[in-house]
Amino acid sequence: MAHPERRERVKFAAALASKLAHIEEVAPVGLSIWQRLRLAFFGQKPTLRFAFALVLLLVMVASVWILVERQRKHERELAQAAQEAKRREREAQQIANERGPADNGQGDTDRTAQPTPLPTASPTRSAPPFVSLALAAGGVRGGDSSSTPTLVVPQGTARVLLQLSLKDEDDDYASYNLSLQTVAGAEVLTQKDVKPIRGNIGVRFVFTxxxxxxxxxxxxxxLRGVGPDGSVDNLSKSLFRVEKR
Structure with a gap:
């Protein structure tokens, strides 16, 4: 009788131990969503903990990369602005230097003429070192000669500066070529790989x-535009007149 009872007790203890093990493996019932998520990420599963840590690491790396890129972009913009300011300063200084000799020469002539004025002779005016003409990119105008831009070149002038303005929508070529011809087709001068001058008033070319x-x-x-593949497009032809005196 005692032997069967011990067997029953052993069976009961084994069944109870199995039940308790099963209860420990089942997730607690009645937990909120936040508690379940917390248990899932910070519970006893190392795979989920590793995945969550990896996601946090990726987010931190992406945030640092975005901050670095923004800082680099800001530094590039500051450098471009500084280069543009230096370029404008050089242009202004160059124009002032080119105009300076003409002004000084005129002043010296006037001061020299004052002590010994000649009633029958007029003061001699020195020619400017250069004359300029502003043109807008566009088609050739013909028929009405009065509308043709005219450049008057005094005697003694050394060079002519032709300033050609370009529309913004045409400013997308790798480089540009400028060529000057007579209306009869004779080639006067050609300049290749010309870079435009960009400023607040638009894009322009200076042809000397x-x-x-x-x-x-x-x-x-x-004016011709050269694409990255070497293709050449005619962008404009500007007609003007020269009068040498």
Whole structure:
């Protein structure tokens, strides 16, 4: 009788131990969503803890990368602004230097003429070192000669500066070519790989021509854009007139 009872007790103890083990493996009932998420991420599963830590690490790395890129972009913008300011300062200084000799020469002439005025002779005016003409990129205008821009070149002038303005929508080429021809088609001067000057008033090109290459008459300034693949597009032809005196 005692032996069967011990067997029953052993069976009961084994069943109870199995039940308790099963209860420990089952997740607690009645927990809130936040408590379940917390248990899932910080519970006894190392795989979930590792995945959560990896996600946090990736988020931190991405945040640092974004901050660094923003700082680099800001530094690039500051550097470009400084370069633009220096370029404008150089242009202003160059124009002032080119105009300076003409002004000084005129002042010296006036001071020299004052002590010994000549009633029958007028003071001699020195020619400017250069003359300039502003043109807008566009088609050739013909028919009405009164509307053609005219450049008057005094005797003694050394060079001519042609300033050509370009529309913003055409400013997307790798480089540009400028060529000057007579209306009869004779080539006067060609300049390749010209870089535009960008400023607050738009995009423009400066084309320098020695005066000894020009005669009185009509000329055509042609602007061509060169694409990254080497293709060339005609962008504008500007007609103007030169009068040498």
């Amino acid at each position: 021509v020695p005066v000894n290459k020009l005669e009185s008459g009509d000329y055509i300034l042609t």
